Amino acid sequence: MAVLLLNASFEPLHVIPLRRAMGLVVAGKVDVIANGDGEIHSATRSFPVPAVLRLRYMVRVPFRQHVALSRRAVLIRDQKRCQFTHCDRTASTIDHVVPRSRGGEHVWTNVVAACAPCNARKGSRSLADLGWSLKKRPIAPRGTVVLLSSAGVQTVPDAWIDWLPAPA
Numbered sequence: 001m002a003v004l005l006l007n008a009s010f011e012p013l014h015v016i017p018l019r020r021a022m023g024l025v026v027a028g029k030v031d032v033i034a035n036g037d038g039e040i041h042s043a044t045r046s047f048p049v050p051a052v053l054r055l056r057y058m059v060r061v062p063f064r065q066h067v068a069l070s071r072r073a074v075l076i077r078d079q080k081r082c083q084f085t086h087c088d089r090t091a092s093t094i095d096h097v098v099p100r101s102r103g104g105e106h107v108w109t110n111v112v113a114a115c116a117p118c119n120a121r122k123g124s125r126s127l128a129d130l131g132w133s134l135k136k137r138p139i140a141p142r143g144t145v146v147l148l149s150s151a152g153v154q155t156v157p158d159a160w161i162d163w164l165p166a167p168a
């Protein structure tokens with residue numbers, strides 16, 4: 001289970017494991033902003049499982065501008081929806097818009113989330129060959145996507161939503 005850690009300014013800082021989150025709670029370094037489901041029991045006390053914590057002091061962190069291009073990160077950016085306009089299926093693969101066999105690069109602006117059937121049909125053809133188009137232009141992700149994908153979070157808990165900036 002993962003916990004969203006906010007800076008004293010309420011900006012999201014990190015996604016941390018529950019064990020580390022409980023360490024911060026017990027040490028009095030954070031306030032619990034929102035609880036998740038369930039309880040944790042120690043020898044003497046029980047606590048609600050925290051979902052969002054806020055540091056009591058400000059930390060300065062270099063803003064992480066870039067996230068490595070990976071299948072997981074592309075699926076998060078594209079919210080697991082197949083990006084071809086004719087298709088409403090859930091995506092499980094990534095597709096190169098300009099096929100690699102035609103010189104397309106493996107970069108954020110040339111990859112989109114795709115369902116397996118669309119990916120197989122597209123093969124090494126271009127969008128123009130097929131008469132297909134994209135729901136949106138692929139861009140390099142920022143902010144929330146970087147935070148979530150670097151922590152491996154694919155499904156955002158409801159308790160976090162108020163504290164995350166809107167996806168870019």
Ligand SMILES: [Zn+2]
Nearest residue numbers: 082087115118
């Ligand atoms: Zn599709």
